[in-house]
Amino acid sequence: MTNVRFDGLVTSLEEVQDNPARFATRLERAKRTSGYAECLCQSAGGGKPLRLVVRRYGALFHLARWPDEGVYHKRDICSFFAEPTALSGASGSEQEAIRTTHSGLDARLDVSRTVRTVGAVRSESSPGDNSRAASRRSAPLLGFLQRVWQDAGLNHWSGGAQRNWGTCSVQILAVLGEGKMNGKPVQDVVHVMRRYEESELPTIKAEFDAFLSRIRTTPTESRRGVVIAEIKAIEPSKYGFIVRLRQTFEPFYASKALVESAARSYRHAWPMIGQPEARVVAVLVVERTKDGNLRAVDLALQLCNRAFHTVRLELRGRYGEPSCGRAAAVRKAATAGRGRRHAARLPSDRHSAANRNRDLWHGS
Numbered sequence: 505m506t507n508v509r510f511d512g513l514v515t516s517l518e519e520v521q522d523n524p525a526r527f528a529t530r531l532e533r534a535k536r537t538s539g540y541a542e543c544l545c546q547s548a549g550g551g552k553p554l555r556l557v558v559r560r561y562g563a564l565f566h567l568a569r570w571p572d573e574g575v576y577h578k579r580d581i582c583s584f585f586a587e588p589t590a591l592s593g594a595s596g597s598e599q600e601a602i603r604t605t606h607s608g609l610d611a612r613l614d615v616s617r618t619v620r621t622v623g624a625v626r627s628e629s630s631p632g633d634n635s636r637a638a639s640r641r642s643a644p645l646l647g648f649l650q651r652v653w654q655d656a657g658l659n660h661w662s663g664g665a666q667r668n669w670g671t672c673s674v675q676i677l678a679v680l681g682e683g684k685m686n687g688k689p690v691q692d693v694v695h696v697m698r699r700y701e702e703s704e705l706p707t708i709k710a711e712f713d714a715f716l717s718r719i720r721t722t723p724t725e726s727r728r729g730v731v732i733a734e735i736k737a738i739e740p741s742k743y744g745f746i747v748r749l750r751q752t753f754e755p756f757y758a759s760k761a762l763v764e765s766a767a768r769s770y771r772h773a774w775p776m777i778g779q780p781e782a783r784v785v786a787v788l789v790v791e792r793t794k795d796g797n798l799r800a801v802d803l804a805l806q807l808c809n810r811a812f813h814t815v816r817l818e819l820r821g822r823y824g825e826p827s828c829g830r831a832a833a834v835r836k837a838a839t840a841g842r843g844r845r846h847a848a849r850l851p852s853d854r855h856s857a858a859n860r861n862r863d864l865w866h867g868s
């Protein structure tokens with residue numbers, strides 16, 4: 505594990521990532537005074553310290569790779585290392601679905617964040633959208649998750665202690681930074697569940713409650729949010745299914761159609777949910793029901809091993825895949841999965857779950 509320096513202190517990156525609250529004051533001071541922290545991964549070999557971005561997330565601060573400088577970090581040792589190709593988004597055109605900017609990730613997802621629930625329903629345009637912005641590509645959910653994993657260096661981790669969700673969530677937050685999602689501040693729209701820690705409970709709960717309070721359904725519109733977390737279980741309930749996350753007791757309801765579709769689309773990850781040798785990471789798009797409950801309206805699953813390395817690519821939603829290709833991929837996965845134990849446990853799909861999901865996304 506690599507050492508980092510900020511506010512006159514040298515410590516291991518792991519220490520900072522595992523204890524963000526302990527270093528908050530010093531990181532804030534570094535951000536305010538020098539404007540950056542330093543990575544010392546090359547120092548042992550006589551190399552220069554490399555700048556790191558100090559990013560605020562709520563009351564905490566996280567260290568992130570300086571844009572375009574990932575390639576200078578020590579390969580296989582430093583989690584800030586990135587292949588030049590992995591950063592192609594940094595210089596990508598404004599039409600790219602996901603771009604790396606100085607302040608964080610700027611992502612346009614294939615999801616309506618606000619849905620009008622009465623009257624003529626149409627896709628949302630973000631403020632500032634013009635014809636150029638409107639032609640920007642959008643990424644599917646899984647593509648977004650894979651890109652975050654890649655930019656966070658979560659597949660480059662090498663040795664050391666067993667990596668836990670706490671480390672992953674901190675690295676994800678560092679990548680998201682103060683970026684944007686569908687034109688809105690990413691910190692308002694996306695919540696990365698923090699690792700459950702007894703001593704941090706009041707802070708964790710306050711952060712999560714603040715996020716949930718922004719998810720609202722009024723008689724005229726529904727404001728949605730995006731949650732990144734580890735899946736604990738997906739269980740049948742009276743009205744469909746309940747998605748349970750490891751880092752919270754808050755239940756997220758899901759329709760039968762959505763769960764059927766997820767089981768087929770993420771057929772490698774699906775049977776591994778709850779298995780001790782695997783971690784299934786999810787990105788959920790959630791909204792509030794008229795009764796005030798939280799409902800997942802779409803989700804993507806990524807299968808990881810116990811150390812949160814991704815295991816294999818799923819069929820659906822490769823980064824950059826146009827959304828119209830999704831239905832075909834879902835059908836293909838459904839056919840391939842027919843007769844499997846876990847797929848067979850679910851009710852049959854009579855009316856194309858894929859199409860119904862598109863309806864949920866776009867509210868039309």
Ligand SMILES: [Zn+2]
Nearest residue numbers: 543545577582
């Ligand atoms: Zn480094």
